Amino acid sequence: MSTTTPVAGVAHAVDARALGACAASAMAPGRITSVWVINKSGGLIYHRAFDAVDGRGETHAMRLDANATLRLASVWHSMHAIARKVSPTRGCVGIESVECDTFDLYCFQAETGTKIVMTTTKGTVDARGTLRRAHQAFYAYALQNPFYEMEMPVRCELFDAEIANVVRSVNERT
Template identity: 45%
Template sequence: MVSIYTLYVVNKSGGLIYSRDFTSVAKVDLNDALRLASIWHSMHAISSQLSPVPGCTGVELLEADTFTLHCFQTLTGTKFLLVVEPNTPYVPALLQRIYEVYSDYVLKNPFYEVEQVIKCELFDEHLELAVRRHNV
């Protein structure tokens, strides 16, 4: 059962700081990932300013025929973009779990500098575990 395709983490400046494919179906090259991160960051910022809904924080969901892209934005402006199969259940809960893993293994790592590229084996391991549990 393949439902989770790819995770992107975008810093508050719109830079791609993490990318991870979970299936061979969704292989995206780095240049495409960088473009997606930049476009999403801009679209997210513009939509939050143009929205007639008070307190709107930006686009959170993009639905297409072959995938759905969910966005979870933290209070610091870091965005977690998760590309999944259409109609994948419990994606907001999975994004929350991914953020918890990020908080535990990236932000608490004394060698990690905020907003820089994420290179943390413990984060990779626990992220893989969270996605595997979701795909069961």
């Protein structure tokens, strides 16, 4: 994955010319617009939206009220579960990413059933690494915090700060 042969590089350049601006913008770094944590029964326990400025200076922001986020989280939880059930092959872990015209969604489900979901603007993102770091933050600052109740909404300032750090490290890439 990390090494590109010259031949592949040429092929890519041709592709990019053919697809024009669309492909060019897809090469720009993606920005995280929101982070969600969904517990094992489909309840939303953490949600935070971020204003993301893309390469062209446009601001992307997610505007959802609290009820909408709860509803969407539980819908996503069900979709994820259905995808696992209907998968024709064994060992399916559910939906890991959804690519849309205007944004991408990435999901990571831990062994415990807790899901970390993030949405990004179109572009390249190390989704696996970022979700992993977010999950580590959840483990460290929520689960190891004596005042956090399992499966309940996360209200820990250290977790907030760490998530902000993770998002900043992605959103401030050039």
